[in-house]
Amino acid sequence: MSFASIPLEDKQRALSELRSIKEQFSARHWFPGTSGNLSIRVGEYAPDNFHFAITASGKDKSVSTPEDFLFVDQHGKAIETTNLKPSAETLIHCEIYRKTGCGAVFHVHTVYNNIISEWFGDQGAVPAQGIELIKAFNIWEENAAIEIPILPNYAHIPSIAELVPGVLKPEIPGILLRNHGIYAWGNNAFEAKRHLEAFEFIFEYLYKSLLLQGSRTTK
Ligand SMILES: CSC[C@@H](O)[C@@H](O)C(=O)COP(=O)(O)O
Ligand SMILES: [Zn+2]
Secondary structure (H helix, E strand, C coil), rough: HHHHCCCCCHHHHHHHHHHHHHHHHHCCCCCHHHHEEEEEEEEEEEECEEEEEECCCCCCCCCCCCEEEEEEEECCCCCCCCCEEECCCCCHHHHHHHHCEEEEEEEEEHHHHHHHHHHHHHHHHEEEEECCHHHHCCCCCCCEEEEEEEECCCCCCCHHHHCHHHHHHEEEEEECCCCCEEEEECHHHHHHHHHHHHHHHHHHHHHHHHHHHHHHHHH
16 A cells, blocks of 8 residues: 555544644653653555654654654655654564554653563563553453563664564554663554553552562661
């Protein structure tokens, strides 16, 4: 499918959803210091042919301007002539879309996701069990145990992107970058947001549990 053949309403809907999500996450202080990036796919999907709208690089994501988003192709290249640069981490979005065919990818840096990814970094995954919010990933088993993958935070983004297929698990819609942040995705913006909120709840829960456990052993 060519970008030109995607209905204009679909492109506008993606932009207005991105604007709304950006505003909501910003209200939670999920974009400190211009960090974070968001994208929503438009049109049909094939692993070697898809398009998405993504946040422009380096912008203050707590404000709304006419220059916040642009459309890119499956290689992360801008589709239309623009002065805007796609997010520096666009290639990670590309790889997640390519492997999952999902509809939206959200990336945020929070203190909880940074600390937890560092704490479990050497293990390569964050273990979580029996937390109710695991059901937000459509895992309904009682006392379910999951592992959230962690990738190294290389400065060279293509080196991170190429590791994505090796750690991505179909049942876990997220990957942490160590001491950096999380990528969460879903079939659409609603689902990606639900997944991201569940991950952040789990990270806060684990962080506080570890603190409590620590205080017990030092008593
Ligand atoms: C300013 S710290 C954050 C960046 O290094 C990066 O990790 C990030 O999430 C935002 O990059 P961006 O290019 O604006 O999408
Ligand atoms: Zn980042």
